[in-house]
Amino acid sequence: MNNPYVIGVDFGTDSVRALIVDTQTGQAVGTHVHEYARWKQGLYCDPATSQFRQHPLDYLEGIEATIKGALSQAPAEVRGQVVGISIDTTGSTPGPVDETGLPLALRPDFAENPNGMFILWKDHTANAEAEEINNLAHHWDTDYTKYVGGIYSSEWFWAKMLRTIRVDEAVREKAFSWIEHCDWISAVLTGNTNPLTLKRSRCAAGHKALWHAEFDGLPSDEFLTKLDPLLAGQRDRLFHDTYTSDQAMGTLSPEWAEKLGLSTDVVVGVGAFDAHMGAIGAEIEPYAFVRIIGTSTCDILMAPNEEIGHRLIRGICGQVDGSVAPGMLGLEAGQSAFGDVYAWFARLITKPVRELLGDEAADKMAAKLIPHLTKQAEQLPVTPTDLIALDWINGRRTPDANHTLKSAIAGLNLGTDAPRVFKALVEATAFGSRSIVDRFIEEGVPIKKVIAIGGVAKKSAFVMQTLADVLNKPIQVAQADQACALGAAMCAAVAAGVHPTMEAAQQAMGSGFDAEYHPRPELVPVYEMLYQRYRKLGGFVESELAKNAELVSA
Structure with missing residues (x-):
């Protein structure tokens, strides 16, 4: 048959x-x-x-x-x-x-x-x-x-x-x-x-x-x-x-x-x-954290109702019986921008080229830009004093949705070049991912494995390795x-x-x-320090934006 x-x-x-x-x-x-x-x-x-x-x-x-x-x-x-x-x-x-x-x-x-x-x-x-x-x-x-x-x-x-x-x-x-x-x-x-x-x-x-x-x-x-x-x-x-x-x-x-x-x-x-x-x-399974990584990310967890169903998980995009598979609690989180962050930076660089030299020159540059920046960023050292960026270029989806938030980059000086900014943006998207993982763990939902799918997961080893280092967890990429x-x-x-x-x-x-990416032990503690700086910068920006909103409404 x-x-x-x-x-x-x-x-x-x-x-x-x-x-x-x-x-x-x-x-x-x-x-x-x-x-x-x-x-x-x-x-x-x-x-x-x-x-x-x-x-x-x-x-x-x-x-x-x-x-x-x-x-x-x-x-x-x-x-x-x-x-x-x-x-x-x-x-x-x-x-x-x-x-x-x-x-x-x-x-x-x-x-x-x-x-x-x-x-x-x-x-x-x-x-x-x-x-x-x-x-x-x-x-x-x-x-x-x-x-x-x-x-x-x-x-x-x-x-x-x-x-x-x-x-x-x-x-x-x-x-x-x-x-x-x-x-x-x-x-x-x-x-x-x-x-x-x-x-x-x-x-x-x-x-x-x-x-x-x-x-x-x-x-x-x-x-x-x-x-x-x-x-x-x-x-x-x-x-x-x-x-x-x-x-x-x-x-x-x-x-x-x-x-x-x-x-x-x-x-x-x-x-x-x-x-x-x-x-x-x-091939999600209970307590696997699946990251669908593209222009934005959606993160999906699945857990037995009888084990997690009684918990209310703060600041995520919902917990729904059967939203992934029948009989299991589906939990969703995600970032409003991931690949969109890199695309924005590419447009920022190529727009003047398009305006001054025309579409053909800009298109040629755009096709080569992200691979070129990636190759250069991979060669840069990772130190506690590196640039810090926020991934909130399209607001924040989770944890704690707030789409009025804006991105920021801290630590710029006259020696800052495009590869360093690109590296900071890649790290920002990884730090945003880390904040989601931390929230699930804080709320009593264990994460036993990380799986990645989507265009970014398949195309960028640099991004995926950075993500593994920041999460301090192995990441499997679906074939x-x-x-x-x-x-x-x-x-x-x-x-x-x-x-x-x-x-x-x-x-x-x-x-x-x-593919499978494993965290590099020598970089895990450095990224932990950078992540804490990311959280501090995020707290400052969020509080200042809140103050500005109060002034506007007053």
Whole structure:
């Protein structure tokens, strides 16, 4: 009998990729990547105000192009053996929809309105709304933030929704409901986008929308109405139940089956966020700390409910039963910028070149810049008096979310050059990682191993070695180039009934690890001193920014 195949689809910040995987061997037989056309042009975004929006057409075009492209690479007989598709996306990336579940931006009257689009995870236009949510929750009879680390973030569902309906009357009038990207694109494939009946992701709802069984679902209508009367009645137009990613959302609709050349018997699994499915693809196990390292990081831990479920972990992005694997508590943390820190520095250097010498010269320089800086930074000594930088260039996600924070570099002098600044920035991202690890340990959650996936983990030995030195822990790098898509494929295999559990799917389809970094004993104590300086600088900057905010509000 021919082996069944599944397709994992991974929607990232800049592109979407599909991966076709043999459910019995884990062999990938086809893959394709599609860059978002509108996003690539910078449309609907304003980095200066932290506005980042994505048009749903980018998603629709992307899923069709990637699945078709991946199938075109696979042997012809594979097409008839595909039994499941599951999807992961960035998050929280919600958008407004009408009564049929159609995103407003797909209607002619909202086609160019950024407020009718999906609001990307790194959009921070709702900082004020997040603060209002926190202030009210902390003084309400039920603290609805207790399972998301005690701090609600402007990167999440309710803050973005509230901000949008406040500033855009047209969206407020036409938006029947709101939906996460991972829920909507999965529902599209099934043909049922009705916001009242489609299956919502436990992962997205629990980590970003304050859903919890203790609250009988979402926060009460009384709480939401007190937050802002504009939210009155919204709870009833959202959802009550949520579903884990081992479950089926439905089967492929006739429209999409014809479009993709697949059977209507293909099961579409319930979606989730990229980090959580990426952790599955990285073969997460209890108390393994999985770092998905790209433009930002998401950190995922998984622990038995009976051992950790009674604890409330301060300052993280949530603890949700079943957000990674059913029956296990999923814990999420992360940094708002990691690779973005290095990309910012590259733009800082190349922009004058682009302006003075043109795009061709700047593009050539940009392609060589980070490898060149890396080679030079690797040769620099590590001393207790080195430059210290903060990784908060896009605010701080965890521990203790605060997206109003800014980055800083201390110790500059006339001898400071680009490689030294780059080295400090790499160390800053490692120090930010260390602060997350420390928080978990302080809160009684042990970390027994560290696993890394993502572009930075695969491409930069310098970054990974620095991270191992700062954490003082070995780091295994997953072999899979597309661990998130592989994790989605594993989820599809369980949703389609090929494997009984996530663990069984991991054992059959996992690809292991291809690199391991060990801390260098001679540098561990030096980095400990630098880390303490990082913490001191961070405390100073945070306190000064707080003082400035008080002066502005006074």
